[in-house]
Amino acid sequence: MKREADEQGLIGALSTGDISPDQPAWHIASPQPLPAPYELKPMPSGTAGLEGEVIEVSIGPHHPSTHGVFRMDVVLDGERVLRLKPVFGYLHRNHEKLGEQGTYLSAMPFTDRLDYFCSLTNNWAYALAVEKLAGLNVPERAQYLRVITAELTRVLNHACMIGFLLQELGAMGTPLMYAFREREKILDLFEALTGSRMMCNYLRFGGCRCDLPPGWAEQCTRVVEGLPRFFDEFERLLATNEIIMARTQGIGVLPADLAISAGVSGPGLRASGVNYDVRKVDGYGIYPRFEFGVPLGEHGDVYDRYMMRMLEMRESVKILQQALRDLPTGPVIDPKAKLRNFRPPAGEAYGRLEAPKGELGFYLISDGGPSPYRYRIRPPSFINLTVLEDMCIGHTLMDAVAILGSVDIVMGEVDR
Amino acid sequence: MDSPEQIKARVEAALPGVQLELRLNPAVPAESSLVVAPAHAVAVARFLRDDPALRLDYCSNVTGVDWLDATVKEKVKTRRLVAGEEQEVEETIERKRPGYLEVVYHLYSVALRHGPVVLRQRTRNRFEAVQVASLTPVWRSCEFQEREVFDLFGVVFHGHPDLRRILMWDQFQDFPMRKDYVEPDDYEYEPTPHDEILDKARRHYPTGGTA
Amino acid sequence: MDEGLRSELSKQGVFTTTLQELYNWGRSNSVWPLNFGLACCAIEMIAASMARFDISRFGSEVFRPSPRQADLMIVAGTVTKKMAPLVVRLYNQMPAPKYVIAMGACAISGGPFKQGYNVLKGIDRYLPVDVHIPGCPPRPEALLHALITLQEKMRGEPLAGPAPARHADPAAPGEYPVPAYGPYDLTPAKNEELWRPAPLPRGE
Known part of the structure; x- marks a missing residue:
């Protein structure tokens, strides 16, 4: 409602003609006024002395429910949210500037630290963009290894996300402990393969850094076989839990058209019923070879966003089973790919993929030199937060915490 | 599309x-x-x-x-007299492009x-x-x-x-x-093999002594 | 008390202690950390508190969201210049005795992001750090090791005498100045009394 009014006001101002050159170069807009429907109404009679007043609360950047160093400036009427402005930048680590200062390859370890739950999909997104820019091919075995590691990452991320969401709903510890138990199993696989638990730095342009160690595929198959049991256990514990349903159903509804316009991606977009999965749409890597479904939500509320993660983990297991079954032999890196003195031709490329949190993209401009002229990350967590205010307005503060948890953000990626 | x-x-x-x-x-x-x-x-x-x-x-x-101010090199084809006859010649001209x-x-x-x-x-x-x-x-x-x-x-x-x-x-x-953009000068010496970082540290400590 | 006499007594079933030892033993076995994560290392900090690594074996599972209830600040992750004043303020809000663990390369020196314009090049520019843990990120075992190191330090802290522990010394500052946001950098860029840059070796 508020947005449409804004839009018309702006269009009216803009369509009249050119931008006048005497606009001040430094122009900071004043904060928006409170949305009209939520102005304070006089209290009913007989409650004299109990009139509420609007209070402004700054939640974060150090707050246990804000996933690290995220801050929300919230205007409250009692417990009801009137306005919610996210404040970013407390983890702004200048990733893009550092990426432009080093070589193409030296940006790869930095991508690990973007979304530090999902270093392998970050690696892949960056490798995808560079391969598109330089026209590199990826050998068959490396493609399978990329799919296997990416889907393991997705399971890991979704399990932890559900754990954190439940923690914010008040289930202190227990679901998170279940999730971290599975995370440790997957991290052991990553550590055996890449040498590091979290910061894997595994992919290279045109392939992967190294081949599987002996016994890895068997161990991975065992872990994947054990996952459905964990999902069943997790779902039995949570999916029909009365408190969870009461706290999440109908909360933070995101309509599909707003979700598309606001660039929401990943499970958050599909929970609103939009069938858009970059794995299916772009068919990058070898995803068209696998049979898997794209779960879709109906209501677009917190519960649907939670269920999307649950269902996607099951689909990931299907992909993992197929990939482990068909894993071919062969080289894991294109022999023509150059690691040292790598200079892609001048031009630009935008590569994107379906990271666990949404569409992760890398935009690179090359001037033919050894380092990118422009290195830009399209962070899904950051853009998914655009509609946080729209989802929270009118709900209580404790629901705002649950809604934030259901968006699934990681500050390393939000602020970069 | x-x-x-x-x-x-x-x-x-x-x-x-x-x-x-x-x-x-x-x-x-x-x-x-x-x-x-x-x-x-x-x-x-x-x-x-x-x-x-x-x-x-x-x-x-x-x-x-x-995009900073840059000189752009362009190849242009022009006709001019070469050795008595008119030929099409490709020549490079430099043009200043404002940033x-x-x-x-x-x-x-x-x-x-x-x-x-x-x-x-x-x-x-x-x-x-x-x-x-x-x-x-x-x-x-x-x-x-x-x-x-x-x-x-x-x-x-x-x-x-x-x-x-x-x-x-x-x-x-x-x-x-x-x-x-010029970053705030808060570099410090660190044992590193990267020449550019050592250079920055030297610029920061021009006398070479302690800070 | 003489160590030999004490050992003899303990063989006879008589255990002796001092108030200082008893006090340090008690608080070193119940270090309550601040529930405070900045970046990647915070995930490993959470992993350390989960079933596999189980930080509660060392009495530190009670992560407190409020600085008023915490003894230990684990600076887990990159401290940016935008965040640094808030970290110092949180430290100031903690009651003494209080300790700081700098977890990971970023908290120690800026780590991989050291060249960034918004990255603080080490939290020891503003806060006194008791234990540094290298690694990017350090494994949960490394955090446990840092905790044990800190416990050893706490057990050896004298409560009186010529060089008492920081919290027992009335002359030692309990709070540190909070830097302000400046037009280009934090002002001041470092706490001069607390931190001096390493000397640049000559003749290399």
């Missing part, structure tokens, strides 16, 4: 008076971009979003790019599942004429991303509902992603 050339022709046919410039991309030709003047940007964006054959309803990525800031939009269609179409806006220079039109009224996803471009590059988006710094603190006075 239509090629960038076809989209350019469609836009120019549908919106009289609008001129788009095609910026070729040699690496990925399908991602050649359309440069639109800020005065027409909202109308063009609206057309791209609403045209039934394009329906670019999803603005995925908004990026700022800083500008650029905002790049990557557009996709969720409805028709195609993309990307790359749209660009340019400012007139890098100092005082840094206004472009905000596309937040067309695609809501530009809201935070344009704020980020404003914060890090200093592009002013005309018509943005809430243009404030987003990543740096409000009192900050520079645009750190610009190519000529």
Whole structure:
């Protein structure tokens, strides 16, 4: 409602003609006024002395429910949210500037630290963009290894996300402990393969850094076989839990058209019923070879966003089973790919993929030199937060915490 | 999906008076971009979003790019007298190109599942004429991303509902992603094999002693 | 008391202690950390508190969201210049005795992001750090090791005498100045009394 009014006001101002050159170069807009429907109404009679007043609360950047160093400036009427402005930048680590200062390859370890739950999909997104820019091919075995590691990452991320969401709903510890138990199993696989638990730095342009160690595929198959049991256990514990349903159903509804316009991606977009999965749409890597479904939500509320993660983990297991079954032999890196003195031709490329949190993209401009002229990350967590205010307005503060948890953000990626 | 050339022709046919410039991309030709003047940007964006054959309803990525003043070398064919007869000669001329800031939009269609179409806006220079039109009224996803471009590059988006710094603190006075940004001098010696970092440390301690 | 006499007594079933030892033993076995994560390392900090690594074996599972209830600040992750004043303020809000663990390369020196314009090059520019843990990120075992190191330090802290522990010394500052946001950098860029840059070796 508020947005449409804004839009018309702006269009009216803009369509009249050119931008006048005497606009001040430094122009900071004043904060928006409170949305009209939520102005304070006089209290009913007989409650004299109990009139509420609007209070402004700054939640974060150090707050246990804000996933690290995220801050929300919230205007409250009692417990009801009137306005919610996210404040970013407390983890702004200048990733893009550092990426432009080093070589193409030296940006790869930095991508690990973007979304530090999902270093392998970050690696892949960056490798995808560079391969598109330089026209590199990826050998068959490396493609399978990329799919296997990416889907393991997705399971890991979704399990932890559900754990954190439940923690914010008040289930202190227990679901998170279940999730971290599975995370440790997957991290052991990553550590055996890449040498590091979290910061894997595994992919290279045109392939992967190294081949599987002996016994890895068997161990991975065992872990994947054990996952459905964990999902069943997790779902039995949570999916029909009365408190969870009461706290999440109908909360933070995101309509599909707003979700598309606001660039929401990943499970958050599909929970609103939009069938858009970059794995299916772009068919990058070898995803068209696998049979898997794209779960879709109906209501677009917190519960649907939670269920999307649950269902996607099951689909990931299907992909993992197929990939482990068909894993071919062969080289894991294109022999023509150059690691040292790598200079892609001048031009630009935008590569994107379906990271666990949404569409992760890398935009690179090359001037033919050894380092990118422009290195830009399209962070899904950051853009998914655009509609946080729209989802929270009118709900209580404790629901705002649950809604934030259901968006699934990681500050390393939000602020970069 | 239509090629960038076809989209350019469609836009120019549908919106009289609008001129788009095609910026070729040699690496990925399908991602050649359309440069639109800020005065027409909202109308063009609206057309791209609403045209039934394009329906670019999803603005995925908004990026700022800083182009410094540069000398561009161009190869031009001219006719001139060589050894008594007129020949076509290719010669390189150097041209000074003033710097500008650029905002790049990557557009996709969720409805028709195609993309990307790359749209660009340019400012007139890098100092005082840094206004472009905000596309937040067309695609809501530009809201935070344009704020980020404003914060890090200093592009002013005309018509943005809430243009404030987003990543740096409000009192900050520079645009750190610009190519000529100078960082605060807080380097310190560290045992490192990287020459450039050692150079920075030497500049910081000119006498070579303790700080 | 003489160590030999004490050992003899303990063989006879008589255990002796001092108030200082008893006090340090008690608090070193119940270090309550601040529930405070900055970046990647915070995930490993959470992992350390989960079933596999189980930080509660060392009495530190009670992560407190409020600085008023915490003894230990684990600076887990990159401290940016935008965040640094808030970290110092949180430290100032903690009651003494209080300790700081700098977890990971970023908290120690800026780590991989050291060249960034918004990255603080080590939290020891503003706060006194008791234990540094290298690694990017350090494994949960490394955090446990840092905790044990800190416990050893706490057990050896004298409560009186010529060089008492920080919290027992009335002359030692309990709070540190909070830097302000400046137009280009934090002002001041470092706490001069607390931190001096390493000397640049000559003749290399």
